[in-house]
Amino acid sequence: MSSAQFDLHLPAPPVTGDIPLVPARMVNEFVYCPRLAYLMWAQSEWAETGDTVEGRRVHTRVDRSNPPLPAPEDVEAKPDKIVSRALALSSERLGVIAKIDIAEAEDGMVTPVDYKRGRRPHVARGAYEPERVQVCLQALLLEEHGYRVDEGALWYVESRERVRVVLDEELRRATQEAVSRLRLTVANGRIPPPLRDSPKCPRCALVSICLPDEMNALGGSDLAPRPIAVPADEALPLVVQSQRARVSKEGDTLKIADEEQGDTTVRLIEVSDVALFGNVAITSPALTALMEREIPVTFHSHGGWFRGMAHGLGNRNAEVRTAQYRVSFDDGACLRFARDLVSAKIFNQRTILRRNWRGDRDTRKETLDRLGAARRSASRTSVLAELRGIEGDAAAVYFRAFARLLTPPETDSSNDGVGLSPFRFETRNRRPPTDPVNAMLSLAYAMLARHLTVTLASVGLDPYRGLFHAPRHGRPALALDLMEPFRPIIADSVVLAAVNTGEVSASDFVSGATGTALTPAGRRRFVSAFERRLSQETTHPLFGYRLSMRRLLTVQARLLSRHLLGELPTCPHY
Numbered sequence: 327m328s329s330a331q332f333d334l335h336l337p338a339p340p341v342t343g344d345i346p347l348v349p350a351r352m353v354n355e356f357v358y359c360p361r362l363a364y365l366m367w368a369q370s371e372w373a374e375t376g377d378t379v380e381g382r383r384v385h386t387r388v389d390r391s392n393p394p395l396p397a398p399e400d401v402e403a404k405p406d407k408i409v410s411r412a413l414a415l416s417s418e419r420l421g422v423i424a425k426i427d428i429a430e431a432e433d434g435m436v437t438p439v440d441y442k443r444g445r446r447p448h449v450a451r452g453a454y455e456p457e458r459v460q461v462c463l464q465a466l467l468l469e470e471h472g473y474r475v476d477e478g479a480l481w482y483v484e485s486r487e488r489v490r491v492v493l494d495e496e497l498r499r500a501t502q503e504a505v506s507r508l509r510l511t512v513a514n515g516r517i518p519p520p521l522r523d524s525p526k527c528p529r530c531a532l533v534s535i536c537l538p539d540e541m542n543a544l545g546g547s548d549l550a551p552r553p554i555a556v557p558a559d560e561a562l563p564l565v566v567q568s569q570r571a572r573v574s575k576e577g578d579t580l581k582i583a584d585e586e587q588g589d590t591t592v593r594l595i596e597v598s599d600v601a602l603f604g605n606v607a608i609t610s611p612a613l614t615a616l617m618e619r620e621i622p623v624t625f626h627s628h629g630g631w632f633r634g635m636a637h638g639l640g641n642r643n644a645e646v647r648t649a650q651y652r653v654s655f656d657d658g659a660c661l662r663f664a665r666d667l668v669s670a671k672i673f674n675q676r677t678i679l680r681r682n683w684r685g686d687r688d689t690r691k692e693t694l695d696r697l698g699a700a701r702r703s704a705s706r707t708s709v710l711a712e713l714r715g716i717e718g719d720a721a722a723v724y725f726r727a728f729a730r731l732l733t734p735p736e737t738d739s740s741n742d743g744v745g746l747s748p749f750r751f752e753t754r755n756r757r758p759p760t761d762p763v764n765a766m767l768s769l770a771y772a773m774l775a776r777h778l779t780v781t782l783a784s785v786g787l788d789p790y791r792g793l794f795h796a797p798r799h800g801r802p803a804l805a806l807d808l809m810e811p812f813r814p815i816i817a818d819s820v821v822l823a824a825v826n827t828g829e830v831s832a833s834d835f836v837s838g839a840t841g842t843a844l845t846p847a848g849r850r851r852f853v854s855a856f857e858r859r860l861s862q863e864t865t866h867p868l869f870g871y872r873l874s875m876r877r878l879l880t881v882q883a884r885l886l887s888r889h890l891l892g893e894l895p896t897c898p899h900y
C-alpha cells in the first residue's frame with residue numbers, strides 16, 4: 327500500500343446505514359499497529375494467547391452489572407460519588423462504540439477509567455499512547471452524551487496503580503485523527519503493511535497470522551525474518567483408529583475408550599484436531615467441546631479415505647474467502663499459480679530422487695534431466711491443459727524411478743528373504759491400490775489432504791474451491807492444490823522411510839479381490855510415522871529459520887491467503 331494512505335487527515339464522515347461502529351479498543355490497536363486493527367476489525371482475525379486470556383479475565387471483573395450512570399443533568403445534583411461499571415456508549419458522529427470499564431461521577435464531572443492488565447509502564451506521560459487514546463475516546467463519547475469530563479484514568483491491575491490521563495488538545499486531536507484513519511483504512515479495503523523489525527511484533531497475538539518479517543522479506547527487505555511467527559507446536563492431532571473405540575468428554579479431557587489399546591485420556595488443550603478412522607464413536611458433549619474450542623474433527627473410512635469434517639463456527643474472515651473466489655474465476659491468475667505449483671512439485675520430486683537414488687548413475691542422470699526439462703516446460707506454458715499434461719508426464723517419469731528408491735532391510739524376516747518382492751512397485755495405481763507401496767501412498771496422500779483441509783479452513787480459506795484442481799463434489803480442491811509440492815517431500819518420503827527402515831513389513835498388508843490395504847496394526851504404525859514426519863524440523867528455504875513440517879504447512883496456507891488478498895504478487899511455493 328502507498329504511504330499516502332496514512333497522510334489522509336480528512337475526518338471520516340458520520341456513520342450511516344449498516345456500516346458498523348468501530349469499538350474504541352480497535353482504535354487502541356490501530357494506534358499500536360494499523361495492520362493489527364485491520365486484521366482484527368476488517369478481517370475478524372483472532373488468536374488466543376496467555377495475555378489475551380488474562381486481559382479478558384481482568385475485564386470480566388468489571389463487567390458486573392450495576393446501577394447505570396445518572397443522566398447528565400442529574401450528575402451534579404448527586405451528593406455522593408457514583409461508580410458505574412461496564413457503561414456502553416456509542417456515537418454515530420464519531421463512528422465509535424465503547425464499553426467503559428468504570429465511569430466515576432463526582433462534583434458534576436465524570437471520569438472514565440479503563441482497566442489494564444499488568445503493571446504501570448514508566449514512560450513520559452504515565453501510559454502508552456494507545457491506552458491514552460482509548461481513554462480519551464471514552465471521554466469524547468461521554469461528552470457527546472452531555473457529560474462533563476475533565477480527565478480520564480488507567481488502572482493497572484497487577485501493580486494496583488492509577489494513572490491520570492490529561493485530556494489536552496493534542497490528545498483529543500490525535501484521538502479523532504486515529505478514529506478517522508482507522509475508518510478510512512477499513513473503508514479503503516487495503517490492509518496496512520506490517521511493521522518493520524519492530525519489537526512490538528514478538529508480543530503481538532496475531533504475529534503468526536500477520537507474518538510481519540516474512541512479508542517484509544518477500545517484499546524485498548534484507549533483514550532475515552525472526553522465527554517469531556513459528557512457535558513450537560503446542561497441540562497435536564489425536565488420531566483414533568481402533569475399531570469400536572469411543573471418544574467422550576471428561577472435564578477438560580477427552581477419554582478414548584478402546585478395547586484394543588486400553589483407555590487413554592488427552593487434555594483438550596493438547597489437541598489440535600481429531601481424526602476418526604472407521605467405526606469410531608464420538609459423544610455429543612465431546613463434539614460440542616471440540617467445536618467450542620474450534621478444534622476440527624475429521625471422519626475417515628476404515629482405510630483412511632477422507633469423508634468429511636465437523637468444526638465450530640469457523641474462521642470469520644470473509645474477506646479472504648471472497649478474494650479466493652474472485653481469483654478462482656481469473657483464468658490468468660489461476661494459470662500463474664498452477665505453473666509455479668507444478669514447477670515446485672517437480673523440483674521436489676527431483677530432490678527426492680536425488681537424495682534416495684539406489685540405481686545406476688546413467689539412469690539417474692537421464693531421469694533427473696527429464697524432470698528438469700519438464701519443470702522448465704511447466705514454467706513456460708500458457709495453456710492449463712498442457713500444464714496438466716506436463717505434470718502427468720513428470721509423475722510418470724518419477725514413479726517409474728520410484729522403485730529404485732525402495733530398499734527394505736534384507737534382514738526383514740517377514741518377507742522370507744526375497745528382498746524387495748513384497749514392496750515391488752511398478753507404477754502408481756489406486757481405487758483400489760493393488761500393492762503395498764500404492765496402499766501406503768494412497769493413505770499418505772489422504773492424510774496429507776486431510777491435514778491441509780483442516781489447515782486451510784483454519785486460516786479462513788474454502789478448501790473446496792481450488793485454483794488448479796477443478797471443483798468436484800466433495801473434493802477438497804484447494805487442499806489438493808496446496809499439497810502438490812508436499813506430496814514428494816512429506817507423503818512419498820514417509821513411504822520410503824517406512825519401507826527402507828523396516829517399520830512396515832509384508833505382514834502389515836492384506837490383499838484380496840478388492841485390492842491391498844494395511845492391517846489395523848500396520849496402519850497404526852504408518853499413521854504414526856506420518857505424524858512423526860509432520861513433526862520433523864526443516865529449514866525454511868526462503869526465511870532461513872527452522873520449523874516443523876506441520877508449522878510449515880500452516881505458514882504456506884497463510885502465505886497463500888496473503889497472495890489471494892493481493893498482498894503478495896505471487897504465492898511462494900515450497
Ligand code: SF4
Binds near residue numbers: 360521527538
Ligand atoms: S505482528 Fe507486528 S505488524 Fe503484524 S499486526 Fe502485530 S504488531 Fe502489527
